[in-house]
Amino acid sequence: MTNKLHPLRRRLYKPQKAATGIAATISKQWTLRNITIVLAILNVFSLLNLAFTPPWLSSLSHRPPPTPPRCQTLEFASHDLHHNISEPAFHHAFPPVPLTINSSLSAYRLPDISDTFATYAYRNHPKCSISSLSLHKAFSPLCTDRQSFLRAFTGGGRIGFDTPFMPKDCDMRWYTTEEVCEILGRFEKVIVVGDSMMRHVVGAMNVLLRKDLGYGAVTGWNFGGEESEKCFCTHQMDVKACSIQGIYRTSDVLTHDPTSFACPYTLHSNNETPTSPVNLIIELMLKYPLDPTELSRLQSLLPPERPTRPIAFILGHGLWNDLDLAATVHWLDGVLTAIYSAAPYLQPQALPKEITDKPMVYILFVTPSAAGVLKPDQWIASQGDKALQIFEHSVRDEIYEQDGRFVGRGIEHMGTWNMSIQMDKWDGVHLNLRGNLIKAMGVANWLGGVEVERW
Numbered sequence: 001m002t003n004k005l006h007p008l009r010r011r012l013y014k015p016q017k018a019a020t021g022i023a024a025t026i027s028k029q030w031t032l033r034n035i036t037i038v039l040a041i042l043n044v045f046s047l048l049n050l051a052f053t054p055p056w057l058s059s060l061s062h063r064p065p066p067t068p069p070r071c072q073t074l075e076f077a078s079h080d081l082h083h084n085i086s087e088p089a090f091h092h093a094f095p096p097v098p099l100t101i102n103s104s105l106s107a108y109r110l111p112d113i114s115d116t117f118a119t120y121a122y123r124n125h126p127k128c129s130i131s132s133l134s135l136h137k138a139f140s141p142l143c144t145d146r147q148s149f150l151r152a153f154t155g156g157g158r159i160g161f162d163t164p165f166m167p168k169d170c171d172m173r174w175y176t177t178e179e180v181c182e183i184l185g186r187f188e189k190v191i192v193v194g195d196s197m198m199r200h201v202v203g204a205m206n207v208l209l210r211k212d213l214g215y216g217a218v219t220g221w222n223f224g225g226e227e228s229e230k231c232f233c234t235h236q237m238d239v240k241a242c243s244i245q246g247i248y249r250t251s252d253v254l255t256h257d258p259t260s261f262a263c264p265y266t267l268h269s270n271n272e273t274p275t276s277p278v279n280l281i282i283e284l285m286l287k288y289p290l291d292p293t294e295l296s297r298l299q300s301l302l303p304p305e306r307p308t309r310p311i312a313f314i315l316g317h318g319l320w321n322d323l324d325l326a327a328t329v330h331w332l333d334g335v336l337t338a339i340y341s342a343a344p345y346l347q348p349q350a351l352p353k354e355i356t357d358k359p360m361v362y363i364l365f366v367t368p369s370a371a372g373v374l375k376p377d378q379w380i381a382s383q384g385d386k387a388l389q390i391f392e393h394s395v396r397d398e399i400y401e402q403d404g405r406f407v408g409r410g411i412e413h414m415g416t417w418n419m420s421i422q423m424d425k426w427d428g429v430h431l432n433l434r435g436n437l438i439k440a441m442g443v444a445n446w447l448g449g450v451e452v453e454r455w
């Protein structure tokens with residue numbers, strides 16, 4: 001397989017043993033490097049603290065950015081944001097819509113050509129008027145299986161800057177909230193593991209699950225007036241102080257603000273936390289070497305006995321290790337080892353094979369988005385668009401054979417570089433709400449294609 005790699009693609013030849021063999025030298029390098037990474041990330045975060053996407057971003061990349069406006073200078077007052085709160089959306093049953101990705105679905109495209117956000121909270125707020133039709137443009141045919149969907153999403157693009165995204169060759173679904181609830185409800189848990197980039201995807205999924213464009217991604221229930229003002233709509237993602245208020249798990253929403261949850265849930269007597277078939281969780285796991293505490297936290301999420309519904313994993317990694325493929329593969333193998341040792345029923349050899357001779361796939365790896373012009377110059381070599389593209393290709397080569405069939409690890413890959421290159425963004429490390437909603441919908445399409453009936 002390695003012979004077939006494009007010469008530019010990074011290759012993985014650093015065996016894990018070598019890393020421990022010269023441990024002393026390497027650990028010194030690691031320490032220095034980690035400090036540099038942390039400093040630079042702080043630097044990136046301070047950029048993210050800008051409250052608005054400046055109009056010069058897309059046209060003038062050579063002019064130094066003007067002094068950032070403070071978050072507090074947002075020009076809408078908090079009372080504007082509060083008078084239309086999300087209606088409690090309570091569904092007693094999943095809607096009977098066809099969801100499996102297969103050819104019989106082609107007839108069911110209604111939500112794809114309507115604004116599925118029409119009833120979301122703050123949809124008509126002047127600072128938050130995002131239509132789903134401005135994010136994705138539907139076309140025929142629909143992708144008929146998970147592989148063709150992943151190729152289409154990874155290779156898709158836009159006709160013009162910031163125009164709606166279109167997958168390549170075949171289309172994805174743009175699901176309604178009810179459909180996303182149904183899909184996530186097929187799984188015992190959907191566990192996202194990764195860095196802040198993945199946390200933003202989880203934020204966008206929570207916007208979908210709570211039908212709230214204004215505050216769906218954040219823990220609005222503990223917000224004071226200032227946070228309500230700062231962390232509204234796209235600033236849930238692009239203001240640093242707000243992105244750390246992101247929602248980490250569905251049980252937190254059900255504990256603190258159940259009526260904001262638009263998926264079905266059950267209230268219990270004696271003040272127990274309401275429960276829902278939907279359970280979306282993120283565990284942050286930034287870089288390799290992995291932190292044992294973080295790994296054991298991930299393991300504690302996994303039931304020791306095989307649950308009746310499958311568990312799906314959405315993994316994302318790269319920037320914290322400077323897109324070093326070896327580090328990413330070690331990160332991945334470390335996470336998988338932790339998962340398989342805590343939940344042996346998830347091991348590839350323990351998975352059902354009866355339909356084809358392959359085990360079912362329930363793990364997706366998402367690679368980073370394209371870089372923006374505000375990516376600081378010192379990061380261009382290690383994390384610029386060239387490095388990002390080579391990384392995306394290389395990760396896929398690690399996961400698939402050249403002909404697109406999967407090998408070894410039983411993981412699938414969704415790339416986001418083509419989707420995000422031609423859109424408005426800062427440095428590209430985190431996309432804005434619009435970009436993250438597209439990623440979230442991509443993840444929902446992949447989950448919708450997982451063969452849960454084989455579990």
Ligand SMILES: *[C@@H]1O[C@H](CO)[C@@H](O)[C@H](O)[C@H]1NC(C)=O
Binds near residue numbers: 083084124
């Ligand atoms: C927002 O609330 C006001 C009343 O407070 C109401 O008149 C208006 O129709 C609402 N807008 C939306 C989009 O719900």
Ligand SMILES: *[C@@H]1O[C@H](CO)[C@@H](O)[C@H](O)[C@H]1NC(C)=O
Binds near residue numbers: 099100102103
């Ligand atoms: C496609 O999915 C629907 C359920 O959404 C199912 O009834 C139908 O049998 C499936 N068709 C094929 C060809 O798998």
Ligand SMILES: *[C@@H]1O[C@H](CO)[C@@H](O)[C@H](O)[C@H]1NC(C)=O
Binds near residue numbers: 156415417
């Ligand atoms: C972009 O799309 C092409 C065509 O599908 C694909 O080969 C490539 O891997 C995608 N990603 C990047 C970073 O080029």
